[in-house]
Amino acid sequence: MDDQDRQAQPRVGVVGLGAMGLGMARSLRAAGFHVGVHDLRPDVASAFAEEGGTAFTSAGELAASVDVLVGVVVNAAQVESVMFGDGNGGGGGGNDKGGAAGRLRPGSVYVMCSTADPAWSADLERRLAEFGVLYLDAPISGGAARAASGQLTMMTSGAPAAYAIADPVLEAMSGTVYRLGDEAGTGSKVKVVNQLLAGVHIAAAAEAMALGIKAGVPAEALYEVITHSAGNSWMFENRMAHVLAGDYTPLSAVDIFVKDLGLVLDAARPEKFPLPLAATAHQMFLQASASGLGGEDDSAVIKIFPGIELPGQDAGVELPGQEEV
Template identity: 70%
Template sequence: MSASQPTVGLVGLGAMGLGMAQSLRRAGHAPHVFDLRREVAQDFARDGGTACETLAELGARCDVVVSVVVNAAQTESVLFGDDGVAATMRPGSLFVMCSTVDPNWSVALESRLAKQGILYLDAPISGGAAKAASGQITMMTAGTPEAYTRAGGVLDAMAAKVYRLGDKAGAGSKVKIINQLLAGVHIAAAAEAMALGLREGVDPAALYEVITHSAGNSWMFENRMAHVLAGDYTPLSAVDIFVKDLGLVLDVARASKFPLPLSSTAHQMFMQASTAGFAREDDSAVIKIFPGITLP
């Protein structure tokens, strides 16, 4: 076991986690993986690495455990559930938390794990499935120097940009929350703009072409309105992700009585889309809340 090449485990082989595990393998690691869908873990391990039957087994075998699950509740389950990794991880090993969570929860988790001798990195991620698969995601990290030392080259194997934002947990999650504020507002604004174009009878493909070469463009308009033009709402990131994430944004701001008028409106738009039956569709389906338009 060396600091540069620790034994790595990754929990959660979803859209992001699978690509991150592939990036680890490409970088020369032989990752231990766990997913509730056993066949997904076994499929991954056929090309290298090990599919663990239980979380406890993964925790016992690994120096670094990377958790890529949906939220704080799932992270709690990974760590402290009946079959959690916290019970089997060795003192001095590292838990890397990649979910979008309340920063205060992340701060508290660092101290909970420290009592068991487990190091912790607050390390939310951004970039999407394609960037995860090519090792090009962004990681917004915060943690102790010891945690970074234990991580060795693991973070750089998964990410093109690893930002070190503080020497204790919290700052990574705060920056991620602010990123999600912008992502959610930009998707909602993009949907509103495209909906107005459709209402006014503008050719949607022409509108998309012009906007993506004009000052009004955003990364989210370019990426998500392509889904609308294709009429493909296969969830790469679902409507309910932004119900959750913009909810976290508003929770953080509410605690310090900070007004977020655009975030509040975007959150209501995603809630409306979710309640209307589009919860599990791609987040671009927020455009479906607008009346009186015919979508491509």
């Protein structure tokens, strides 16, 4: 495949097949790309290969075979491991043979979709340039369902040369690609603002639902009214449906918002910018995590409120799907 063919149909790989990454990989395959994948869970990568992709045993091996590498791992530490460590997102430092940065072909593109510190993301562009690798700061929003349907929102920034190669890949994964500037870091700044709103909205939704339940309003009726009233939000409608179902299977876990709202507060601190609502929401998610709920769906933050059954507390308000003690 020559350079012109690669620009029209770049070879693409996805590292991280969680709720978002798996949907993104499937969207790419549905758009006609041959997709290579790597995940710490070999069975997940193998299952995707059975659908028509190719599984690789390390991110480094995958990187050596692609023009665009899309990283959909949890945080900056896992990006560091994938790109400069053991190549698998499992820790380690340096740049051994498994790391992806040294295996990517010069002129290829790394698309970073994690929620991360904007300053770290901007510096990652510089570090990858030392390997001749282009970089797009490209955090995502929209949830697992939109990832699976290729309708994500992507908040991107980076050099025009990186877009020239990666644009077909971005378009296949998303409904909207926002190009926010020529320098990495701006996409992550916008994602930080988005996560401030998302975290505060989930916390407020949980507080409102808990108050209504405590006051004796049937949860289903409360949900029906609020979702058709001015007080509704996307997060109330989406997350409180999990509460009604009593299903706290993590699509986005409590600990994700411990991390993300921590990033929000960290980003504001150098500016001495007050974030009272974000700080309160962060404390709510921290309380939920400290209560043993960190691995549950982020809607489980509702369980911190007085009268709602938690380990070590007396039973009070019964949430839908919970048994009365």
